[in-house]
Amino acid sequence: MTNSVIKMVQAIEADYGTVNCKEASNDPRLKALQRRFSDPIEHPKKVYKSDRLRKAQRLLDNTNLPKYKIAEKAGYNKDYFGALCVDGFLDDSKWYINRKHLHNYKYFCDDKLIAEGTINQIAMKLGKSPSTIRGCTLSSYKKYKHEHVYKLVKVK
Structure with a gap:
């Protein structure tokens, strides 16, 4: 989870409190978070909007290539690819675990x-x-x- 998401959730909690209430469930910020981080099993088209994202995720999970090479193979600019990882559209945790012991x-x-x-x-x-x-x-x-x-x- 990125810092921006944590800050947004904290802002929503500050507005409505931590108790479950109907007003909070209608908050547009919370709905945007739910759309963004929906369950990939139930809504695969919402999480992976393109085949390029699927390909990039497979490469991140299964290869030890540097990120800029994965970005090239998936057809992304390396800066945009980094932003996809930071924003949570791609999960690079397995990639970090695999790369950690290379050197x-x-x-x-x-x-x-x-x-x-x-x-x-x-x-x-x-x-x-x-x-x-x-x-x-x-x-x-x-x-x-x-x-x-x-x-x-x-x-x-």
């Missing part, structure tokens, strides 16, 4: 190997967050002097 890294401190594995595995081993592990690759990190220099190197 292994070595994490160095002063040219000494500390840990090896995916970014999440390294973070768990060291008790740090994944964003902290990725932070040593930023240009802003590299331009300053540090007592200990950390490096993250992708293993091929």
Whole structure:
């Protein structure tokens, strides 16, 4: 669920409260959400309006291709394809799970190997967050002097 949807639901709850009432069920914002996120088994034409969306969803679920290549194969612009994923028209959760373990890294401190594995595995081993592990690759990190220099190197 995207942040915009959460904010819209919170606004509807602020207007009507969290109790089930007839006025809330007639709210046009809620009806738009129901149309947008209808059950694909009951209303397949409302969720997947075209064969291109079906094809894109199959590619997201079954391949490890980068998103821009999936967008090309499905016939979408890569920016529009990203917007479809963000807005909830395409579910990219399986794609993220499949892609998460593709890259292994070595994490160095002063040219000494500390840990090896995916970014999440390294973070768990060291008790740090994944964003902290990725932070040593930023240009802003590299331009300053540090007592200990950390490096993250992708293993091929």
